[in-house]
Amino acid sequence: MSEYRTIDINAWTKVGEGGNGSVYVDSSEPDAILKVNRPGLNTEAFVRHEFEVSKAVEGLGLPIPRMLEMVRVGDGFGTLSERIRNKKSLSRLCADAPERTEEMAQVLCEQFKTLSTTPCNTDFFPNRKEQLLRAVDKIRFIGKKNREILRAFALTVPEVTTCSHGDLNMGNLVSSEGHYLWIDLDRFGYGSPMFDLGHLYQICHDYASMKQVQDIFHMGEEQLHRFWDAFAKAYSGQEDHTEFDRQAARFACLDLVLRCEFVPPRLAEELFFCVMIRRSIKNYYL
Numbered sequence: 527m528s529e530y531r532t533i534d535i536n537a538w539t540k541v542g543e544g545g546n547g548s549v550y551v552d553s554s555e556p557d558a559i560l561k562v563n564r565p566g567l568n569t570e571a572f573v574r575h576e577f578e579v580s581k582a583v584e585g586l587g588l589p590i591p592r593m594l595e596m597v598r599v600g601d602g603f604g605t606l607s608e609r610i611r612n613k614k615s616l617s618r619l620c621a622d623a624p625e626r627t628e629e630m631a632q633v634l635c636e637q638f639k640t641l642s643t644t645p646c647n648t649d650f651f652p653n654r655k656e657q658l659l660r661a662v663d664k665i666r667f668i669g670k671k672n673r674e675i676l677r678a679f680a681l682t683v684p685e686v687t688t689c690s691h692g693d694l695n696m697g698n699l700v701s702s703e704g705h706y707l708w709i710d711l712d713r714f715g716y717g718s719p720m721f722d723l724g725h726l727y728q729i730c731h732d733y734a735s736m737k738q739v740q741d742i743f744h745m746g747e748e749q750l751h752r753f754w755d756a757f758a759k760a761y762s763g764q765e766d767h768t769e770f771d772r773q774a775a776r777f778a779c780l781d782l783v784l785r786c787e788f789v790p791p792r793l794a795e796e797l798f799f800c801v802m803i804r805r806s807i808k809n810y811y812l
Contacts, residue, residue: 530598533560544697544742546710551609558594559609567789568602576712577605582650583714586689588641589707613702620696620753621744631756634699637706638691638722639761646689646716654690654717655683658780661787667796672807676783679776679811686718692788694722695729696753697743713788721784723761724777730754732778732802772810779806 538550538560547563562568563576573596580593592608614622616630662677691698692713700707733739734750743750758767758774782799785791791799 530596530603532598533604535560535562535599544710546712555606557609558606559591560597560599560604560606562599562602562604565602568599568604570603572712573603573605579651579711579714580605580607582647583708583711586644586647588644588689589705590711591707591709610700610702610707613700613707615698615700616696617743617745618697619701620749624749627745627749627752628756630696631753632760633701633706634694634696635757635760637699637708638694638719641689641691641708642719642722644689646687648687648716651689652715654692654715654721654784655680655685657715657787658683658721658784661783665783665786667791667800668803672803675807675811676780676803680780683718683720687716688719690715690717690719691722692725694726695743696745720773720777721781723774724779725781726757727754727771727774728778728781730757731775775806775810779803779810782806 535550537554538552540548540550541559542549546567547561550560550562551558552560563573567573577593577596580590583590584592591610593605594608595606597604597606616634620627620630658680659677662673662680665673668676691708691711692715693710698708698710700709729739729743730750730753734747740746740750745753755767758770759765762770764770779802782803786799
């Protein structure tokens, strides 16, 4: 096993928490921030993947905090990255000033358009469409008919070699002194922008009523709906974005399948995903 510096988490102060883990700071290393994933996502292999992906994204010229070092934390692993001063996520900015929700949605749209038109390193990063097709074949919590419906639609997705974030949301773009940086890059790949757009739609609509999601993004259901509405108008260029929403909803359904490629679901999650997928197929595919 590779040798890593050991960090005593008790000496660090937690300053933030997200869906995958928490971040910490310590006065002894003022220019670094420590990220520690939750159990199951703090293995050497998973964290090494995060570290290498961030380095590769940096090589594409996209704005991200510089990755510094992989470290051992207790029985698991973490990463030290460049500490960005005076930073706030777009979700926190929306929470602090709800009247800026539409403005922040437009910022995310502009930054995403740049990311999603940036040519990707297809030798290093995974093909999102191939990941999806593997996941469709692998999952066992949907029936054969629905599996074939999803597979048939997945095969129609265009082959695209530009960047895909993999976890597009208002918490994964941070603002610092007029600059914007992408974070949480472990699912980075290449493929149609609709994969990312479906994920954002899912957060702002399918999951918007869930307290856990509201807590993560510091936004209530109505504000999450407002965010998507402004984002969709800016991205589609249409005041009436009904058709754009419908396509995003189809990809939101695919996202439920695709996430199984990244993190194997627990039994309760399988039951939840099964219900969500059946409902989405009925509403948006048939």
